[in-house]
Amino acid sequence: MKDHSQLAAGKIRVLIVDDHAMVRQGLSMFLELHAEDAAGQELPIQVVGEATNGREAVESARRAQPDIVLLDLVMPEMDGIQATPLILEASPQSKVIILSSFGEEDHVLPAIQAGAHGYLLKDISPRALVQAIRDAQRGQAPLHPGAAQKLMAAVARKDKSPASSSGDGEEELTSREREILGLLAEGLGNAEIAARLIISTRTVKTHVSSILGKLHLQDRTQAAIYALKHGMGAPED
Secondary structure: OEEOOOOOOOOEEEEEEOOOHHHHHHHHHHHHHOOOOOOOOOOOEEEEEEEOOHHHHHHHHHHHOOOEEEEOOOOOOOOHHHHHHHHHHHOOOOEEEEEEOOOOHHHHHHHHHHOOOEEEEOOOOHHHHHHHHHHHHOOOOOEOHHHHHHHHHHHHHHOOOHHHHOOOOHHHOOHHHHHHHHHHHOOOOHHHHHHHHOOOHHHHHHHHHHHHHHHOOOOHHHHHHHHHHOOOOOOOO
16 A cells, blocks of 8 residues: 655645556556646646455545545455445545456446446556546546447336436437437547547536436436437447
């Protein structure tokens, strides 16, 4: 377990949890190298600590109160799924992002049910990881597209809530909103949707807000579930 120096305000505080020293060191070095945003438009990222298993992660989170916890799933003593709710109890404002080698449904769904805010695979590019951390800090839920499809398919099969099954408001969606709703079901983030449709990220955010309002949904996850249930985005098998 390793604690770093106390941070100044105005930074995204990150705790790294992995039982492999090389992974922790690599992530820490990369995030430190890319801590400052060259354009000055994003909050810098700073690592506040490292932990080698879930038990250490809970104690580190209690002390450091990080904004983001990058958490491996498979670790000795206490795994990531067991640790996630305890980390959130110890540091309620933290957002847990699972960073795992496993993208199967039986890993993704329990992690999200345990309280994880996002789920990424370790093959993610360094730049994409930095963007995912910043997106999570802004409240977005970073999900690897493959993991997102498995999650949405699983939840769509099980979820029976009125909000996710109702068709109320669907007729009010514009063709562009329907298109974006289908891309949400594919697990794409705002930047990826913007690139796909050749529109600005701000425009995507406006459309997503409109979709949620018209369908009386609370968040992107419910919107993606809605899309899957209404045939607007088919998950891969």
